[in-house]
Amino acid sequence: MRPGPDESGPAWDKSHLPVLCAKRTEWLRGGGESCDVVMSSRVRLARNLAGFPFMPKAERADREQILELCRRQIVAARLAPQHMWVDLHSASKAERSLLVERQLISRPHATGKLSSGKGGAGEPRAVAVGLPDEQLAVSVNEEDHIRIQVIRTGLDLAEAYRRADKADDALESGLEFAFSPVFGYLTACPTNVGTGARFSVMLHLPALKMTGEIEKVKNAADDMGLAVRGFYGEGSDAAGDFFQLSNQITLGKSEQRLLEIMQDEIVPMVVEYERRARDALLGRRRRATEDTIFRALGVLENARLLSVEEAMNLLSRVRLGVTLRLLTDIDPDTVCHLFLLVQNAHLERTCERGTEPIDRNAVRADLLRSRLHARPG
Amino acid sequence: MLCDRCGKREATHHDLVVSGGQVHETHLCEECARDLGASTQPTGSVSEWLAQFVLTPPTERPKRSDAPLHCEHCGLTFAQFKKGGLMGCPACYEAFASKLVPLLERAHEGASQHCGKVPRRALSRSRLARDPEPEVESLADRIEALRHELAEAVRSEAYEKAASIRDQLYGLTRPGTPDEDDT
Numbered sequence: 351m352r353p354g355p356d357e358s359g360p361a362w363d364k365s366h367l368p369v370l371c372a373k374r375t376e377w378l379r380g381g382g383e384s385c386d387v388v389m390s391s392r393v394r395l396a397r398n399l400a401g402f403p404f405m406p407k408a409e410r411a412d413r414e415q416i417l418e419l420c421r422r423q424i425v426a427a428r429l430a431p432q433h434m435w436v437d438l439h440s441a442s443k444a445e446r447s448l449l450v451e452r453q454l455i456s457r458p459h460a461t462g463k464l465s466s467g468k469g470g471a472g473e474p475r476a477v478a479v480g481l482p483d484e485q486l487a488v489s490v491n492e493e494d495h496i497r498i499q500v501i502r503t504g505l506d507l508a509e510a511y512r513r514a515d516k517a518d519d520a521l522e523s524g525l526e527f528a529f530s531p532v533f534g535y536l537t538a539c540p541t542n543v544g545t546g547a548r549f550s551v552m553l554h555l556p557a558l559k560m561t562g563e564i565e566k567v568k569n570a571a572d573d574m575g576l577a578v579r580g581f582y583g584e585g586s587d588a589a590g591d592f593f594q595l596s597n598q599i600t601l602g603k604s605e606q607r608l609l610e611i612m613q614d615e616i617v618p619m620v621v622e623y624e625r626r627a628r629d630a631l632l633g634r635r636r637r638a639t640e641d642t643i644f645r646a647l648g649v650l651e652n653a654r655l656l657s658v659e660e661a662m663n664l665l666s667r668v669r670l671g672v673t674l675r676l677l678t679d680i681d682p683d684t685v686c687h688l689f690l691l692v693q694n695a696h697l698e699r700t701c702e703r704g705t706e707p708i709d710r711n712a713v714r715a716d717l718l719r720s721r722l723h724a725r726p727g
Numbered sequence: 728m729l730c731d732r733c734g735k736r737e738a739t740h741h742d743l744v745v746s747g748g749q750v751h752e753t754h755l756c757e758e759c760a761r762d763l764g765a766s767t768q769p770t771g772s773v774s775e776w777l778a779q780f781v782l783t784p785p786t787e788r789p790k791r792s793d794a795p796l797h798c799e800h801c802g803l804t805f806a807q808f809k810k811g812g813l814m815g816c817p818a819c820y821e822a823f824a825s826k827l828v829p830l831l832e833r834a835h836e837g838a839s840q841h842c843g844k845v846p847r848r849a850l851s852r853s854r855l856a857r858d859p860e861p862e863v864e865s866l867a868d869r870i871e872a873l874r875h876e877l878a879e880a881v882r883s884e885a886y887e888k889a890a891s892i893r894d895q896l897y898g899l900t901r902p903g904t905p906d907e908d909d910t
Contacts, residue, residue: 400817407801407815466811493813515844522846528817529849531870531896533831534841536817540827541834543820545843575836601831602838 362434362481364441367448370434371699375452376485377552380686382504386673387621389552389592389686390503391613392453393510395518396537396546397496400526404538405464405493413474413491419525420490421476427520429488430480438462438475447695453501454479454487464493465539485510486517493538494546496521505621507549507613511605534601544601549612553620556591556670557627560642564593567623574616575599581662590662590689595620632674643671647680651722656715661692680722688721730756732763798822840874870896 377390398404399419402412421435438446438459446460455477458465462473473491480486489497498521500514528536534544542548558564571578579594595616597608631639646667650656656664669685671677690696692714701713730738736756755763796805803815805823814820820827831839873896880889 398817403801403816404814404819406811406813407803464813466813518844519847522848526848527846529846530817530820530841531845531849532840533820534843535846536814536820538813540814540820540831543831544835544838544841547843599835599838601835602840602842604843606843 362432364434364436364445366434367436367445368699370452370479370484371448371696373484374683374687375690376483376501376503377453378686378690379503380682382502382506384617384621385504387553387555387624388505388617389554390501391505391507391510392499392501392548392550392552393507393514393609394548394550395498395514396494396535396542396548397498397518397521398528398536398538399495400528402495405491405495406466406468406538408491410474416495417474417476417490420488420496420521421478423521423524424478424488424490426524427517429478429517429520430483430486432481433486434479434481436477436479438477439472443471444695444698448699449477449479451690451693451695452484454484454499455489456492459489459492486513488517488521494542496525505551505613505617507551507609511547511549511609515605541598542600545603545605545608547600547605547608548596549608550594550596551612551617553593553595553617553624554591554666554669555593555620555624556666557631558624559591560639561627561630563623563627567620568593571595571616571620576616589659590666592666628670628674639674640676643667643674643676647671647677647722650718652719653715655711656692656718657711658692658694658714661714661718662689665689665692684721688718691717691721728754730754730759732756732759796823796826840878842871842874845870 377392380389382388382390399416402408402416405413408416424433424435436445436449438449438455439462441449446455449455450457450460459475459477461469462471462475463469475489475491477490478488485501487499487501489499498514498517500510500517502510502513530536535546537543537546555564555567558567568578575598577594577596577598579596581589581592581594595612597612599608603611646664650661650664650668665685665688668677668680669682672680672682672685691700694710697710697714697717698708701708701717728738730736731754733756736758738754739757740755740760741752797803798815798819799822800818801815803819805826808814808819808823814823828839873892877889877892877896880886880892
């Protein structure tokens with residue numbers, strides 16, 4: 351392992367990704383406030399450098415210059431005790447997938463493609479990840495020049511925003527951001543203009559899914575102007591009963607107000623719905639609920655082939671069983687970690703067998719069996 | 728004179744084009760002129776039209792030109808923006824302001840005015856920050872107060888006052904205003 355950071359640049363690079371791979375990730379740590387329902391809280395701030403075109407109009411030379419300016423400032427600002435810098439244009443697909451699975455970069459940033467379809471894997475772009483906790487990640491040359499992200503376990507948007515705001519100030523001390531007194535922070539897409547702030551929570555809602563009430567929640571969220579997405583953001587499905595809720599409005603309300611709406615008004619309401627649905631499952635539907643949960647565990651402990659989607663849906667039921675105290679001998683942390691380990695890139699890295707390609711579904715089933723059998727009792 | 732296009736309504740738009748020694752005349756009624764993009768009548772109520780005019784700073788008002796609305800800085804046309812959904816550069820926001828405001832209002836629950844964090848650099852460029860002991864909070868408060876005054880002035884249709892507040896707001900944080908050039 352290399353020494354810590356110094357004035358010359360980041361200490362870690364993509365060669366250290368395998369070290370991260372073995373670690374648990376903040377967004378699936380499973381702790382903090384309301385962690386039975388809220389997996390994690392995330393704040394994202396979109397910023398662009400004044401004097402440069404946005405990504406759709408940026409030439410390669412612009413992108414390289416933006417990347418270098420941002421890299422220097424990220425190093426100088428010391429945003430975290432240590433950080434890892436990954437140039438995504440020179441990273442392999444597997445390395446980029448690892449970062450996506452750890453929610454350190456978005457899927458579009460991994461591919462380098464803009465929503466217009468322009469761009470590709472070779473576009474100059476990077477991510478800086480704050481270590482050791484991976485709570486902070488700064489994407490450079492995504493849809494916007496800079497996207498600051500802070501993830502905290504459980505419901506903790508306030509602290510996530512405090513940290514993102516601090517990082518924003520630190521970056522702004524050496525970079526000039528495009529800003530208009532009327533429109534606020536200027537972003538490539540007008541749906542992000544103003545505060546450029548997106549407040550999201552990742553919710554685990556297995557009971558609402560099982561009782562069929564999830565559609566009502568989705569419709570209500572839609573009426574309240576919120577976006578509902580799946581496990582890996584835009585365009586992804588809700589595998590494992592994970593739903594990401596975030597504000598769509600970024601203009602006309604302050605960061606503090608957007609935060610309050612999400613943290614104090616919306617999330618507690620959804621948490622309450624999910625808890626009520628869980629109570630209902632334990633009431634008149636107890637036997638059927640137990641059956642579903644124990645069958646899920648049975649399959650995970652015995653199956654020989656498991657797809658990522660099936661594994662996640664079964665793990666979701668097992669996690670429900672743990673939170674309902676129907677399964678008492680399974681470590682909740684292990685279940686949370688398994689959600690990450692069954693993802694393709696993590697699975698390949700964890701179960702590397704020389705250069706031979708692995709049968710992912712077989713390896714995934716082996717991994718789940720061994721990890722779940724290793725439990726005490 | 729009846730409209731050349733529909734032949735029913737009275738023509739109110741008269742165009743005279745001389746080309747290759749030939750004179751081409753077109754006479755259209757208001758409705759057909761609007762269909763063909765030639766109308767000069769504002770749509771919507773007069774108060775809506777005035778409010779939009781006042782809220783758009785003079786520098787952002789579209790100039791009369793035959794060229795399609797475009798950003799002079801990066802060359803992106805409004806049509807290209809509408810197709811791709813992404814702006815070309817920060818200057819696009821000013822270039823497209825008049826057409827952008829209704830889109831922003833639709834996307835942001837009726838809002839088209841930022842309310843929130845202001846970067847320190849923008850603050851330090853402002854006139855108030857030239858004070859020997861600039862107070863970040865007081866400037867942010869001042870901007871906030873002006874925004875409220877502006878909204879109130881527009882609501883009560885006091886457009887002259889609204890225009891003056893708008894200019895103050897712009898002068899407060901906008902880089903390169905004339906009286907800052909001497910610094």
